[in-house]
Amino acid sequence: MPRNALSREQIVQAAIALLDSEGADGLSMRRLGSRLGTTGAAVYWHVEGKEEILLLATDAVWRDMPLPDPEGIGWRTAATTMANDLYAMLLRHPWLVRTMPLRSPWGPARTHHDDHLLSVYEAAGFTGSEAEQATRTVLTFVLGTALDSAPDAALTRRAVCKDGEPLAPTGQDVHRNLAFGLGAILDGLQSRLPTRS
Amino acid sequence: MPRNALSREQIVQAAIALLDSEGADGLSMRRLGSRLGTTGAAVYWHVEGKEEILLLATDAVWRDMPLPDPEGIGWRTAATTMANDLYAMLLRHPWLVRTMPLRSPWGPARTHHDDHLLSVYEAAGFTGSEAEQATRTVLTFVLGTALDSAPDAALTRRAVCKDGEPLAPTGQDVHRNLAFGLGAILDGLQSRLPTRS
DNA sequence: ACCTGAACACCGTTCAAGT
DNA sequence: ACCTGAACACCGTTCAAGT
Numbered sequence: 001m002p003r004n005a006l007s008r009e010q011i012v013q014a015a016i017a018l019l020d021s022e023g024a025d026g027l028s029m030r031r032l033g034s035r036l037g038t039t040g041a042a043v044y045w046h047v048e049g050k051e052e053i054l055l056l057a058t059d060a061v062w063r064d065m066p067l068p069d070p071e072g073i074g075w076r077t078a079a080t081t082m083a084n085d086l087y088a089m090l091l092r093h094p095w096l097v098r099t100m101p102l103r104s105p106w107g108p109a110r111t112h113h114d115d116h117l118l119s120v121y122e123a124a125g126f127t128g129s130e131a132e133q134a135t136r137t138v139l140t141f142v143l144g145t146a147l148d149s150a151p152d153a154a155l156t157r158r159a160v161c162k163d164g165e166p167l168a169p170t171g172q173d174v175h176r177n178l179a180f181g182l183g184a185i186l187d188g189l190q191s192r193l194p195t196r197s
Numbered sequence: 198m199p200r201n202a203l204s205r206e207q208i209v210q211a212a213i214a215l216l217d218s219e220g221a222d223g224l225s226m227r228r229l230g231s232r233l234g235t236t237g238a239a240v241y242w243h244v245e246g247k248e249e250i251l252l253l254a255t256d257a258v259w260r261d262m263p264l265p266d267p268e269g270i271g272w273r274t275a276a277t278t279m280a281n282d283l284y285a286m287l288l289r290h291p292w293l294v295r296t297m298p299l300r301s302p303w304g305p306a307r308t309h310h311d312d313h314l315l316s317v318y319e320a321a322g323f324t325g326s327e328a329e330q331a332t333r334t335v336l337t338f339v340l341g342t343a344l345d346s347a348p349d350a351a352l353t354r355r356a357v358c359k360d361g362e363p364l365a366p367t368g369q370d371v372h373r374n375l376a377f378g379l380g381a382i383l384d385g386l387q388s389r390l391p392t393r394s
Numbered sequence: 395a396c397c398t399g400a401a402c403a404c405c406g407t408t409c410a411a412g413t
Numbered sequence: 414a415c416c417t418g419a420a421c422a423c424c425g426t427t428c429a430a431g432t
Contacts, residue, residue: 005397029425041426042397050425098295100344136345136370137378141334144341147297148333173333181334181382188385201415226406238407239416247406 006036008046012056016093019057024095027053058099059107065089067116075124076186082117083142083182090146097147114139125193134189141181149174203233205243209253213290216254221292224250255296256304262286264313272321273383279314280339280379287343294344311336322390331386338378346371 014035018027029050030040047053066085070078090096106114114135121134149171211232215224226247227237244250263282267275287293303311311332318331 028423030423039398040424041399041428044426045396097344132370133374133377134381136374137338137381140341140345140374140378141338141382142341143344144337144339147294147340147344148337173329177330177333177337180330181337184331184334184385184389185338185378185382186385187388188381188383191384191388192381203415225404227404236417237405238409238418241407242415 005038006042006046008056010036011043011046011053012060015053015057016060019095020093024098027095054099055107058096059109061089061093061096062107062109062113065109065113067113070120070123075120076190078120079117079124079138079186080182082120083138084178086139086142087146087178090143091149094146097143100143121189124189125195126189127194130192130194137189138182138185141185142178145174145178145181202235203239203243205253207233208240208243208250209257212250212254213257216292217290221295224292251296252304255293256306258286258290258293259304259306259310262306262310264310267317267320272317273387275317276314276321276335276383277379279317280335281375283336283339284343284375287340288346291343294340297340318386321387323386324391327389327391334386335379335382338382339375342371342375342378 011032015027015032018032018035022031027050028040029043032053033040033043036043043053047056066081068078068081073081117139118131118135121131124134126134208229212224212229215229215232219228224247225237226240229250230237230240233240240250244253263278265275265278270278314336315328315332318328321331323331
């Protein structure tokens with residue numbers, strides 16, 4: 001008899017909760033199963049495997065990204081807002097920086113976000129592959145910044161400073177650098193705009 | 198009787214070879230041990246655990262990075278060269294992008310590299326925290342670019358294009374974007390130089 | 395149709411015991 | 414001092430068997 005205890009949507013939500021609270025390594029099929037009141041093997045009836053769960057969880061999170069309209073606020077404000085929102089999302093779900101490297105396949109939400117971001121740079125005046133490259137440059141920088149500040153690091157940090165010098169950047173440093181670097185990048189991009197109005 | 202079959206240096210080199218050929222998930226203590234002619238448990242006598250091996254392997258790779266002198270070639274050429282070299286290194290050792298997120302502790306080779314990179318931006322005219330931020334901006338962008346092109350992705354890509362549209366960037370795209378983005382960033386940074394000579 | 399239990403082939407790590 | 418073997422507590426995944 002079908003008990004319908006599990007559904008794809010429940011599995012994905014439970015996976016996200018587990019990843020957020022336990023980190024990238026905290027997600028295991030058995031733990032996910034027990035969190036849903038069943039066994040790890042039960043999950044396999046609804047889902048292909050762990051990889052698909054990560055795929056679904058990743059795209060579910062992308063769905064929450066706001067997509068500001070460049071009309072009215074200007075392309076630069078829109079670009080800055082989207083970069084900050086993306087960074088905030090990556091901080092909220094640190095496991096994303098490990099699941100991001102996949103060039104493909106992206107889910108529909110990720111694709112939708114990227115399309116919108118591209119339209120922002122097209123609104124700025126970039127065309128064709130230049131718009132794509134501008135988009136990718138900013139996206140890449142934000143992703144790299146999040147990677148830098150990920151508490152979810154593959155290696156745990158031990159003794160931080162042996163000589164009293166704060167060699168390693170703090171979360172503060174990284175965050176301040178987002179504003180600085182983004183400003184510099186947008187300046188550089190702006191100076192390459194083909195025609196000014 | 199000590200057979201001295203193992204040494205720290207041998208372990209690290211074997212680990213790098215294993216990571217390069219099998220990917221980030223290819224390194225296991227047992228495989229490492231058997232590659233060295235012993236058992237996995239034997240490694241634990243020479244090394245604290247897997248984490249330390251990753252730490253040592255990471256810093257060993259950083260030692261191979263060339264450190265060009267900005268004198269003569271100019272800061273911008275030096276900065277570009279270092280960025281390209283870093284990207285090339287990350288492509289050679291894709292597992293590095295998973296071991297990089299650690300803000301600390303860095304090994305001596307990584308620290309030495311960062312010091313040199315900082316000096317390049319100081320030679321350009323940046324001072325204090327601005328030099329640090331410029332350094333971190335470029336470093337972050339290169340790291341993000343490598344993350345984008347990592348074949349070592351956490352999730353394997355399956356069906357690439359369902360509708361015939363090449364949504365996902367190819368390795369070519371990512372590589373071309375390194376030059377574009379780096380140029381834009383350096384332009385943006387250059388325009389922020391406090392005093393021009 | 396949906397789930398359980400046990401199994402397979404792996405992990406990192408520990409630790410008594412050997413030499 | 415250096416290594417082995419077996420063990421512990423985990424993994425992802427499969428699959429017969431239950432209901």
